[in-house]
Amino acid sequence: MTRPYSEDLRELALARADAGETVRSIAEALQISPSCVTKWKNLRRETGGVSPGKIGGHKKPVLSGTNADWLRKRIRSGPFTLRNLTKELAARGIKTDVRAVWTFVHAEGLSFKKTLRPAEQDRPTSRVNGRAGRPIKVGSRPHAWSLSMRPGSKPTWRPCAAGDHAGSVLKHLRPSATGRP
Numbered sequence: 001m002t003r004p005y006s007e008d009l010r011e012l013a014l015a016r017a018d019a020g021e022t023v024r025s026i027a028e029a030l031q032i033s034p035s036c037v038t039k040w041k042n043l044r045r046e047t048g049g050v051s052p053g054k055i056g057g058h059k060k061p062v063l064s065g066t067n068a069d070w071l072r073k074r075i076r077s078g079p080f081t082l083r084n085l086t087k088e089l090a091a092r093g094i095k096t097d098v099r100a101v102w103t104f105v106h107a108e109g110l111s112f113k114k115t116l117r118p119a120e121q122d123r124p125t126s127r128v129n130g131r132a133g134r135p136i137k138v139g140s141r142p143h144a145w146s147l148s149m150r151p152g153s154k155p156t157w158r159p160c161a162a163g164d165h166a167g168s169v170l171k172h173l174r175p176s177a178t179g180r181p
Helices: 007-018 023-030 034-047 066-077 082-091 098-108 166-173
Strands: none
Touching: 007 023, 007 034, 023 034, 066 082, 066 098, 082 098
């Protein structure tokens, strides 16, 4: 984001406006837009000064003050997930998202457990042909190939008009040290 114009420039523009000069002529002389001069006039009329406002950070964080205190108590009271915390905050009338809750939890140095999604909770804990109750280990299905792991066919080279393979034609087209192909 760009920096605001200096207060000296603002005061100079407003002094010229007070002297009766038009907004467009002030803007042309100071090489600024006419809307700047108009906005500065309105700012001085409303606030009495020409100081630029704060850039960025106008919005107070939602998860601060009493909301932050409630959230800290809730986190310490028992297990939670970020999505559930977001839903609980929404039930209390606090509009926020999962990312903001994560940022708060991370900044506070608090930890949270990741839980399984409902679809993952229904998965069997053992192989179909294995003993019941035996946990599945990583790589427990050595004979199952995923699409990215299946061995493919070897590349085939099409013969060229000269009878050679396509890759070997280029060596005949390169000039030799004597300049002849």
